[in-house]
Amino acid sequence: MKRRDAVPELLVERLRLGELSSQEAARVRERLARADELDRLRVPDEPGFSRMPDALRERLARTREREASRRRHASRGWSLAVTAASFATMALVLALPTAGLRDKGGEAPALVVYRQLTTQRDHEALADGARARPGDLLQLGYRPGSERAVAIYSIDGRGIVTTHLGPTRAAAANEQRLPTAFRLDDAPGFERFLLVTGDELAEAALVPALRTLAARPDARTAPLVGPWRVVSLTLDKAPP
Amino acid sequence: MQDLERVDEPRDDRIAIDPESLYRRYGPMVLRRCRRLLGDEERARDAMQDVFVELLSHREALSERAPSSLLWVIATRVCLNRLRSLRRRRETTGEVADRALLEALAELPDTSERTGARGLLTRLFGGEPESSRVIAVLHHVDGLTLEETAAAVGLSVSGVRKRLRGLRERLGALWPMEDA
Numbered sequence: 001m002k003r004r005d006a007v008p009e010l011l012v013e014r015l016r017l018g019e020l021s022s023q024e025a026a027r028v029r030e031r032l033a034r035a036d037e038l039d040r041l042r043v044p045d046e047p048g049f050s051r052m053p054d055a056l057r058e059r060l061a062r063t064r065e066r067e068a069s070r071r072r073h074a075s076r077g078w079s080l081a082v083t084a085a086s087f088a089t090m091a092l093v094l095a096l097p098t099a100g101l102r103d104k105g106g107e108a109p110a111l112v113v114y115r116q117l118t119t120q121r122d123h124e125a126l127a128d129g130a131r132a133r134p135g136d137l138l139q140l141g142y143r144p145g146s147e148r149a150v151a152i153y154s155i156d157g158r159g160i161v162t163t164h165l166g167p168t169r170a171a172a173a174n175e176q177r178l179p180t181a182f183r184l185d186d187a188p189g190f191e192r193f194l195l196v197t198g199d200e201l202a203e204a205a206l207v208p209a210l211r212t213l214a215a216r217p218d219a220r221t222a223p224l225v226g227p228w229r230v231v232s233l234t235l236d237k238a239p240p
Numbered sequence: 241m242q243d244l245e246r247v248d249e250p251r252d253d254r255i256a257i258d259p260e261s262l263y264r265r266y267g268p269m270v271l272r273r274c275r276r277l278l279g280d281e282e283r284a285r286d287a288m289q290d291v292f293v294e295l296l297s298h299r300e301a302l303s304e305r306a307p308s309s310l311l312w313v314i315a316t317r318v319c320l321n322r323l324r325s326l327r328r329r330r331e332t333t334g335e336v337a338d339r340a341l342l343e344a345l346a347e348l349p350d351t352s353e354r355t356g357a358r359g360l361l362t363r364l365f366g367g368e369p370e371s372s373r374v375i376a377v378l379h380h381v382d383g384l385t386l387e388e389t390a391a392a393v394g395l396s397v398s399g400v401r402k403r404l405r406g407l408r409e410r411l412g413a414l415w416p417m418e419d420a
Contacts, residue, residue: 008383009276010312010392013269019306046268052260056289060259063293129399236396 007031012040107173109145111152111195111231113138116181132235134186140193141177144170147197147229151206152178155214157189157237164193167201184237190220191235198228263292266307270315277319277342287322291315309392316374320346338381344411345373345381372403379404 007028014020015028032038114123116137123139126132142165144150152165165178184191196206209226216222224230270291274284291314298310323346371393378389379400390400 006383008388009273010309010378010382010384011388013272013312014306014308017265017269017308019308043268043272046271049264049267052263053289056263056292057260059289059293060296063296067296127395127399127403129396129402131394131396236399 007035007037007040016041016043107143107145109147109150109195109197109229109231110143110175111193111233112141112175113193113233113235114141114177126233126235128233130235132184132191132237134184134237136184137181138184139177139181140164141175142195143175144173144197146173148199149197149201151196151201151203152193153196153206153210154191154193155210155219156185156187156191157220158187159214159219160187161207161210161214167196167203167206170197184235188237190237192220193233193235194224195231195233196224196228197231201228259292259295262295262307262311266311267292269308270311273312273315274319277316278322283322283326287315287318290318294318313371313374313378313393316377317371320373320377341411342377342381345376345407348373348407348410372407375400375403376407 011020011024011028012032015025020028029038032040113126115126115132116123116139126138132138140152142150142152147170149167150165150170151167152163154162154164156162164182194210205226206228209224213219213222213224220234224232267288271284271288274287274291275281278284278287291311294314294317295311298314320342323343375389375393375395378384378392379386384392386397386400390397393400395403
């Protein structure tokens, strides 16, 4: 177990690089002085960093080209997949009984929040507690597991409730993505997404429960009370 | 109930980075980090180069975190993956405390290197969440506080705690006694 009083090497490196605020720098220096470790600030010169090696420069160029090529090839695939998924979902709901599609293994439902990166084609899945900013472009996906009905809402730091997917029958057990993306607004604090599942879901029961939750001071973590199952994923919108 | 805003226009605000200047400024730090974790000069230099290649995939994060923190996190992940592939338990030299914990973390699957839809689904439905191993190294091996760890990886403190809890059971007796 690392000694908690030892100054972490990352802080020492950042002090050497001048990337700490004056207050932070003073604190780190003080800690080093108390531990009689100020000599940690001195490191031998590392030769070979006056310019980037040609081999690395070439690797970077190849990596950029591969990424550009992947984006070009995926550009139609992403939008087509989203469009196809939405049509496919509609077709399945209309044409096939849900019992035939259900994953009978009792699998748990799951919720995923994707954030677009640099272009429409690059995206990342955000984990619970991840940081997000106003203007981030997000798309939601879910897996209903063995549940019959699903709905997705979000509540934010202003107490606003947003419908992302109204109560609907679960068409298939595999992941479904909502057909459109949306931008986070400037509501402070957090954006909490809730995948609600159950045998039957009715907005008449869900809406009051969501409004009650959103109005609570602990809306970020309090449960959504009711006869349903909830998977929650919260994005942190606190300033860095 | 607020109507959902539907957006059709994608963002394209790619962050421009200058790898050459980043390499000159941060290369020594990254090399020291890799050397410390891998305990082998040649492997550390290879890993150091991998870090700068991987940085291209994380340019967006440069707007949110200091380059040193981001590079430190990437270097940690690269080295954990190298340790796992090398499968050299207790053979490397180096000044890392808790070598056993470090190598145990390296053995855990890390889905962060996978790309594409399949990787995203895998991350959601199986395996450890991205960077949980790195978070554990920063907090329990490097000694960063929860707040310092959260700042380094771009998560909230509660997010960091949750990640650490998720790893605790998997590592059993190797998990440090001090709770996160």
